[in-house]
Amino acid sequence: MGRSSLEELSAPPWLTLLLGLAAAAGMLQVRGQRAPSVEGFISIDCGLDEKTSYVDVIQIPYTSDAGFTDxxxxxxxxxxxxxxxxxxxxRNVRSFPDTVRSCYTLPSLVPGSKYLVRATFRYGxxxxLDSLPxxxxxxxxxxxxTVNVTEVDMAEIAEVIAVIPDDSVQVCLVNVGSGTPFIxxxxxxxxENSLYPPANATQGLVLIDRYSFGDTGKVPISYPDDPYxxxxxxxxxxxxxxxISTAEKVKDNIGNLSLHAPSVVMxxxxxxxxxxxxxTIQLAWDIEPNHVYPVPGCIAxxxxAExxxxxxxxxREYDLIINDKRTKVPYRPKYLIAAALYNNEPHHGFSQYxxxxxxxxxxxxxxxxxAFEFFSVISTANVGTDSQDVSAINxxxxxxxxxxxxxxxxxxxxNFSWNGLTCSYPTSGRPRITSINMSNGGLSGDISSFxxxxxxLQYLDLSYxxxxxxxxxxxxxxxSLVGLDLMGNxxxxxxxAGLLKRTQDGSLAVRYGNNPNLCSDNGSCQTKKNNYMLAVYIGVPIFVVLVIGALVVLLMFRVRKKKGLARGSHGHGRQQMENRQFTYKQLKVITDNFKVVLGQGGFGTVYDGFLHDGTHVAVKLLSQSSNQGIEEFMTEAxxxxxIHHKNLVSLIGYCKEEKYLALVYEHMSEGNLEDKLRGKNCTDVSLTWRQRLHIALESAQGLxxxxxxxxxxxxxxxxxxxxxxxxxxxxxxxxxFGLMKAFNHDNDTHISTVRVIGTRGYLxxxxxxxxxxxxxxDVYSFGIVLLEVITGHPAIQQSEEVVHIVQxxxxxxxxxxxxxxxDTRMQADYNINxxxxxxxxxxxxxxxxxxQRPTMTNVVAxxxxxxxLEREDHTNDNNANSGFYMKDDNGDRGLLM
Known part of the structure; x- marks a missing residue:
C-alpha cells in the first residue's frame, strides 16, 4: 500500500498506529555514548543504613530510605x-510489622507531570520465618x-506509569493480614508528558511485561541505553x-514524542x-485479577521498524489481531524508522489476551x-486530602x-484515615479535615499555629x-470552628479576645477548665499581674513560717501513714471533678423527684432528667443493695x-453526699443496643445493615x-x-466504665486481677x-457484640441447652x-460480601x-x-437503571439506553 499516515489508521477506535515518533536533541543514546542525565531520578535502597549512599554498576546514585519514611x-x-x-x-529490606498502612514520600515533583515508579521486593x-507474604x-x-511474593530468592517488581497531581507522591504498603509488608x-x-498517551490524570498503567524481541543478550536493556x-x-x-538485527541506528520520525523505545531495543x-x-507471530498473556480489579483493562x-x-x-505488510479482532488497515513498517501500534482505550472482559x-x-x-509492552489499567481518579490541610497536619x-x-x-x-481525624468528602474536590481529636495524647509544648x-476545621479537642x-x-x-476543648492542660x-467574642455570640463553644494559670478575662489577669510584687513582699516572711509548719505536717503524715489511713486514695482527679458536683437536692429537682425510670443496672436505677438550662440528662443513682460501691463509683467518675471521645458517653457531673452516690450523663434517647436488636420497644423498626455497621464501627472507635x-x-x-x-x-x-482497669505503665502486656468481673457470655x-x-x-467481647449485631441473637441462647453465640x-x-x-429482620438488604x-x-x-485476635485499630479498619462495600452496593443499586449491557454474537458489548 505504501501509505502509513495517522489519518489512514485512525478508523479502528481500539487501535492507533503511531508514526512520527521523535526524540528531543540528545534524548536517544546508543551504546558507547555519554550517559543521559539522571536529573529528577529518585533511587532508594530500602533498609540501607541511614546516611549511607552509593553509585550502582550503571552509574545511578542510590541513597538510604531514612529520609523518606518514619x-x-x-x-x-x-x-x-x-x-x-x-x-x-x-541485600537489605525495610519491613513494616506494626502498622496497617506504611508509606514512603517521594518529594520535589512537578505537579501534573508523568512519572514511572518502580518498587522491588526480594524477601531473602x-x-x-521462611514465610512469603x-x-x-x-x-x-x-x-x-497486590504484591504476592512467591519465591524466597526471586524479586517481585511492581511498576506503574502515572500522572502525579501534586509536588510529591506517596507509595504505601498495606497489611492485608497475610504477612508483614516489606520492600x-x-x-x-x-x-516526557507526551509519552504513553493512555496514562492520564485518571488512569495509570501497571506494567505486566516489557520485551526486546530478537535480543540474545543475558541482561535487560536499561539505563543508560534507555534514558528513562x-x-x-x-x-x-x-x-x-x-x-533479525542491524548495527544501524533506528530513528524516530520528526514529530511529537508519544511512544518511544530506545534504538538499541529497536x-x-x-x-x-x-x-x-x-x-504469523502469535503471543499470549494471562491477566491476573485482584480484589480491586476482578476484570482488569489492558493496553498493548x-x-x-523495518x-x-x-x-x-x-x-512486508501485516494485520494485528487481538482476541480475534483484526485491524481494518494493514501496516507496512518503514526502514529504520520506529513506529508503534497500541490501543488507546483499554480492552476489558478477558482473562487471557x-x-x-x-x-x-x-x-x-x-x-x-x-518490541512489546503490555499493561493493565488502574484508576488514579481518587484524589488526596487538600494540600494545605496535608501540609498543616504533617x-x-x-x-x-x-x-x-x-x-x-x-x-x-x-478506611485508612488517621486516628482522631474526621474528614469531609465532597463529590467534587479534595477531602478536607473537619475534626481533630488529640485528647489525652501526651502532647507538650505550645499550641501549634498550624x-x-x-x-x-469544625472541632478541635486538645484536652488533657x-x-x-x-x-x-x-x-x-x-x-467553621464550632467546638474547642482545651481542658486539663x-x-x-x-x-x-477573638475567642471570647465568638463564645459570647454563640458561634463557638470553648472548654478551658483545669488550666490553673489561664484567665478568662483580661481585667482579672491584669489585676493578678499588678498584685504579684505585693504578694512577694507579704509572702517572704510567711514562707519561713510555712517551712516550719510543713516539717510538723510531714511528721504527722508519717504517723498517719503507719496507721494505714488511706482515705486519700481516691483523691486523684478530685480537682477536676469539683466543678461538676451536684447535691442530692439538686438531683431531685433535675429528675422531678426521680419520676421517670429509664432503666436498671448493676449500679442502680437510671432516671430521666433535665438541667436548668434544658440539657437532657440521665441520672444513675446507686442502689443501697448494689454490688458495686464506692470504688466502682469513683473509678467511673x-x-x-x-477521657473524652465522641463514641464514649460523656459525664456531666456527679453526686457524693453521705449515702447518696449518683452519676449524671448525657441522655441517649434511643436506649441501648441490646434492646434495639431485640425489639424491646414494639414501636421500634428493625435496624438496617448499614445502621448496624455504623453502630459497630462507632463502638469500635470508642474502644x-x-x-x-x-x-x-x-x-x-x-x-x-x-x-x-x-x-x-x-x-x-x-x-x-465502673469496671474499667488501667495499665500501670504504657509497656505493660496485661493486668492481673484478683477476681473475675464482667458479664457471662462476653468474658x-x-x-x-x-x-x-x-x-x-475487650476485642473478644466486641466480637460477641458484632455477632449479636449480625445475627440479632443474644450472647447466650437458652433453649433446650445453653449455647454460646460463637458455637x-x-x-x-x-x-x-x-x-x-x-438476622432475617434485615430482609436480605445487605451486601453479601x-x-x-x-x-x-x-x-x-x-x-x-x-x-490470634486483631487489634481494635484493625477492627476499625x-x-x-x-x-x-455497603455504600458501593447502594450506589450501584441507584445506578442500576442508567443503562443495560448486552453481548452481541461477536462478543462486543453495547450500551442500550
Missing amino acids: AGSNHNTSAKYWTTRMSQTH DYDG VFDLYLGVNFWQ SALVLRPL DRNWLPFSYPEEWSD QTAITSRKDSDSK ILYA LEILASDDV SFTVIATANSTLPPMIN KIKVKYQVKKNWMGDPCAPK FADIKD NKLTGSIPNALSELP QLNGSIP QTLTK EYLHKACSPPFVHRDVKTSNILLNANLEAKVAD APEYATALQLNEKS WARLRLTGGNIEEVV GVWKAVDLALKCAEHAPG QLQHCLE
Missing part, C-alpha cells in the same frame, strides 16, 4: 541467598497492585522465530522462520515486530511526634495534655473526667480510643450490647481462667450459607487465643471497609 525497621536478607551478580538493593528470608501497594490514595528498593523516573531507566527483557526463541526483531510456511503496545533493505518487488501478527495477502515477506505531626497510624494521606482512602491553617503557653488568637479566625495568659489514645491505656472489661448506647441519630457511644477465656486482662480481652454461628456456617446466621467480611471479623475477634 516507620518500619531495617533488616539484612539471609546471606545464603546472596549471589555475585545480585543487585546491591537485594530476612526475618528467618502477600500485601497491597498503593500509589498515593489509589490502589496499585527492597523504590525508584522514580520522570517521563525502563527494563527491556531480552526475548529470543529460535525454535519458533528467526532473530535494532533487533523477530520474524517467522524462513523454513516455516507460517506467516507493539513497536515496529531492519532489512527490501528488494523492489518485496512487500492473544496477539497475532499476520501477513496480508499482498505481503511477500513474513511479519516482523521489534507539621503538627512532626511538632508533637505523633505516631498512631498517622502515615500516608490523612483522609484517603476512607491548626489555624486547616480552614474547614501537657500543653503550655498562651492560646493563639488565630484559632478564632477559623470560619497547663496553659497560661488570658483567653484571646474519675475516669470520665479524663480503640481507650486502647490506643489513652496513656496508660484502659481495658473496659464489660463490653456488651447493653453498654452501647444510642442517641437520636443512632450514633453509638460506649458506656458503663474472654484468658480472663475467665487466668485472671489476666489486656486489650485483646451457634460456626455450626451454621459450616455449609457456607451466610443466610443461616444473618460485606456481611461475610463482618462475620469473619467477629469470629477472628472471638478466637480462643488472644494472639475492617469495619470501615465493610461499610464502604
Whole structure:
C-alpha cells in the first residue's frame, strides 16, 4: 500500500498506529555514548543504613530510605541467598510489622507531570520465618497492585506509569493480614508528558511485561541505553522465530514524542522462520485479577521498524489481531524508522489476551515486530486530602511526634484515615479535615499555629495534655470552628479576645477548665499581674513560717501513714471533678423527684432528667443493695473526667453526699443496643445493615480510643450490647466504665486481677481462667457484640441447652450459607460480601487465643471497609437503571439506553 499516515489508521477506535515518533536533541543514546542525565531520578535502597549512599554498576546514585519514611525497621536478607551478580538493593529490606498502612514520600515533583515508579521486593528470608507474604501497594490514595511474593530468592517488581497531581507522591504498603509488608528498593523516573498517551490524570498503567524481541543478550536493556531507566527483557526463541538485527541506528520520525523505545531495543526483531510456511507471530498473556480489579483493562503496545533493505518487488505488510479482532488497515513498517501500534482505550472482559501478527495477502515477506509492552489499567481518579490541610497536619505531626497510624494521606482512602481525624468528602474536590481529636495524647509544648491553617476545621479537642503557653488568637479566625476543648492542660495568659467574642455570640463553644494559670478575662489577669510584687513582699516572711509548719505536717503524715489511713486514695482527679458536683437536692429537682425510670443496672436505677438550662440528662443513682460501691463509683467518675471521645458517653457531673452516690450523663434517647436488636420497644423498626455497621464501627472507635489514645491505656472489661448506647441519630457511644482497669505503665502486656468481673457470655477465656486482662480481652467481647449485631441473637441462647453465640454461628456456617446466621429482620438488604467480611471479623475477634485476635485499630479498619462495600452496593443499586449491557454474537458489548 505504501501509505502509513495517522489519518489512514485512525478508523479502528481500539487501535492507533503511531508514526512520527521523535526524540528531543540528545534524548536517544546508543551504546558507547555519554550517559543521559539522571536529573529528577529518585533511587532508594530500602533498609540501607541511614546516611549511607552509593553509585550502582550503571552509574545511578542510590541513597538510604531514612529520609523518606518514619516507620518500619531495617533488616539484612539471609546471606545464603546472596549471589555475585545480585543487585546491591537485594541485600537489605525495610519491613513494616506494626502498622496497617506504611508509606514512603517521594518529594520535589512537578505537579501534573508523568512519572514511572518502580518498587522491588526480594524477601531473602530476612526475618528467618521462611514465610512469603502477600500485601497491597498503593500509589498515593489509589490502589496499585497486590504484591504476592512467591519465591524466597526471586524479586517481585511492581511498576506503574502515572500522572502525579501534586509536588510529591506517596507509595504505601498495606497489611492485608497475610504477612508483614516489606520492600527492597523504590525508584522514580520522570517521563516526557507526551509519552504513553493512555496514562492520564485518571488512569495509570501497571506494567505486566516489557520485551526486546530478537535480543540474545543475558541482561535487560536499561539505563543508560534507555534514558528513562525502563527494563527491556531480552526475548529470543529460535525454535519458533528467526532473530533479525542491524548495527544501524533506528530513528524516530520528526514529530511529537508519544511512544518511544530506545534504538538499541529497536535494532533487533523477530520474524517467522524462513523454513516455516507460517506467516504469523502469535503471543499470549494471562491477566491476573485482584480484589480491586476482578476484570482488569489492558493496553498493548507493539513497536515496529523495518531492519532489512527490501528488494523492489518485496512487500512486508501485516494485520494485528487481538482476541480475534483484526485491524481494518494493514501496516507496512518503514526502514529504520520506529513506529508503534497500541490501543488507546483499554480492552476489558478477558482473562487471557492473544496477539497475532499476520501477513496480508499482498505481503511477500513474513511479519516482523521489534518490541512489546503490555499493561493493565488502574484508576488514579481518587484524589488526596487538600494540600494545605496535608501540609498543616504533617507539621503538627512532626511538632508533637505523633505516631498512631498517622502515615500516608490523612483522609484517603476512607478506611485508612488517621486516628482522631474526621474528614469531609465532597463529590467534587479534595477531602478536607473537619475534626481533630488529640485528647489525652501526651502532647507538650505550645499550641501549634498550624491548626489555624486547616480552614474547614469544625472541632478541635486538645484536652488533657501537657500543653503550655498562651492560646493563639488565630484559632478564632477559623470560619467553621464550632467546638474547642482545651481542658486539663497547663496553659497560661488570658483567653484571646477573638475567642471570647465568638463564645459570647454563640458561634463557638470553648472548654478551658483545669488550666490553673489561664484567665478568662483580661481585667482579672491584669489585676493578678499588678498584685504579684505585693504578694512577694507579704509572702517572704510567711514562707519561713510555712517551712516550719510543713516539717510538723510531714511528721504527722508519717504517723498517719503507719496507721494505714488511706482515705486519700481516691483523691486523684478530685480537682477536676469539683466543678461538676451536684447535691442530692439538686438531683431531685433535675429528675422531678426521680419520676421517670429509664432503666436498671448493676449500679442502680437510671432516671430521666433535665438541667436548668434544658440539657437532657440521665441520672444513675446507686442502689443501697448494689454490688458495686464506692470504688466502682469513683473509678467511673474519675475516669470520665479524663477521657473524652465522641463514641464514649460523656459525664456531666456527679453526686457524693453521705449515702447518696449518683452519676449524671448525657441522655441517649434511643436506649441501648441490646434492646434495639431485640425489639424491646414494639414501636421500634428493625435496624438496617448499614445502621448496624455504623453502630459497630462507632463502638469500635470508642474502644480503640481507650486502647490506643489513652496513656496508660484502659481495658473496659464489660463490653456488651447493653453498654452501647444510642442517641437520636443512632450514633453509638460506649458506656458503663465502673469496671474499667488501667495499665500501670504504657509497656505493660496485661493486668492481673484478683477476681473475675464482667458479664457471662462476653468474658474472654484468658480472663475467665487466668485472671489476666489486656486489650485483646475487650476485642473478644466486641466480637460477641458484632455477632449479636449480625445475627440479632443474644450472647447466650437458652433453649433446650445453653449455647454460646460463637458455637451457634460456626455450626451454621459450616455449609457456607451466610443466610443461616444473618438476622432475617434485615430482609436480605445487605451486601453479601460485606456481611461475610463482618462475620469473619467477629469470629477472628472471638478466637480462643488472644494472639490470634486483631487489634481494635484493625477492627476499625475492617469495619470501615465493610461499610464502604455497603455504600458501593447502594450506589450501584441507584445506578442500576442508567443503562443495560448486552453481548452481541461477536462478543462486543453495547450500551442500550
